[in-house]
Structure formats: C-alpha cells, structure tokens
Amino acid sequence: MSDFSVQALQYAVDGLSMRQNAEAGNIANAQTPGYQAQEVDFESSLAQAISAGSLSGAGPSVSTSTAPGDSTGNNVDLGNEMVGMQETTLRYQAMVDALNAQFRILRGSMGGSFS
C-alpha cells in the first residue's frame, strides 16, 4: 500500500501501541524501587516525516522520564499513567476509525461499496 495517509495512520497506530506497552510496564512497576518510567514519543518524528513528505527512516523514540523520584527512587506517577492509558486507547481507536475510512474510500473507488 503506497497511500501516504494509510502509511501515516499506520505509523501512529504503531507508536500508540508502543506507548500503551510502556504505560502498562510503568503501571506494573509503580511500586518497584528505583524504577524509572518509560516514555514513548512518535508525534515529533511523525510531524517531521509528514512535512518532509516521506516516512522512510522515521521511528518512535523511547526515553526514561526525568521526573523526580520518591524515597525509593521510583518516579512513576500512577495518576498520569492511568489517564495517559485512557487517552492512548481512545486515540488508538480514533486511528483505527480513520484507517477504516481510508479503506472505505479505496474500496468505493475500486467499484465496491463506499459505506
């Protein structure tokens, strides 16, 4: 599939899936002494790739949070992670909806049904 919209949406779905994994790991380690929360950023590389017109070579980046830790050195903010996970799930569903819309357009333009 060479459609750029589909590629960009797929990139976003991959990035969101990776973020969801990171958030699940942060929640699982919310009480682990010394654990540093993981953060995934794909938006900046996606924005760059879209303005450049090509997604080749672009990839999401993973970093550890620089937030101050508690007395055990753990810096997971459980509230942030829970809200973040809700947001990630909703955005994931939005991306899947958008992908489905793209597929409907393609299907319709090939003589199938648009709905």
Place this chain on the structure above:
Amino acid sequence: MSLFGAFGVASSGMDVYQTWLDAISGNVANANDTSPTSQSAYQERYLEIAPVATGGVGEGVQVTNVALGSAQGQLSYEPNNPLADAQGMVRHPSIDLGDQMVQMVVAERAYQANVSSVTQARQAYQSALELGA
C-alpha cells in the same frame, strides 16, 4: 514486542501484587503467634520486586526475593501461658499491624491499576481486530 504485549506486562503486575497481598495476609494472620523463648518468632514476609529487564518498551515486574523479618520478635511476660519459660516469658512476632494495613492498601490499589491496564489494552486490541470490517 509480542502480538498482545501489554497483556503480559499487566498480568506480571497482577501476579506480583497478588503475591504481595498473600504475604501481607499471612503476616496479619500470624501477628499474634506465640512461641516459647527457645524458638524463633514468626518472621513476617517482605517481597523484593524488580523490573523484568527486557531492554524493550514496557517492562514487566517480578518478585526477586522474599525477605524475612526479625526472628527475635519481642518477649512478653505471660506466666500463665503453657509455653512460658521459667521466667514466665514468651516470644511474639514484632509485626507492625498498621504498617501491614498500609501495605495492603498500596498492593490492592496497584493490583486494580494493573486490571485497568488489561481493560484498556483489550479495548485497543479489540478495535484493531475490527480493521477493514
């Protein structure tokens, strides 16, 4: 990254916090154990936990060791207790019930947070399975 990676991560969290709850309930149940001074007191269980270092995104969690509390416990004067020694002393564990209760709340909330992870991940995966439908 496995196909449904977030499930494995969240279930490792549920596993650890379930084990923690088990340890706490054991500690609370044995808080009033009595033993003769010639034997050690019931030693409360403490879990040591650490991330499962996969090097990837989203690390699980695991129990690495179960540490034991003081075998010394505390001596108390109970001359009528059949376990008492010649001086009338018996040994009780030095378990701080307040501390155990606080840990129980922390473990319970952490367990619930992991269940919430599973629910969220399921919704996302479910929508992915409807792609192209």
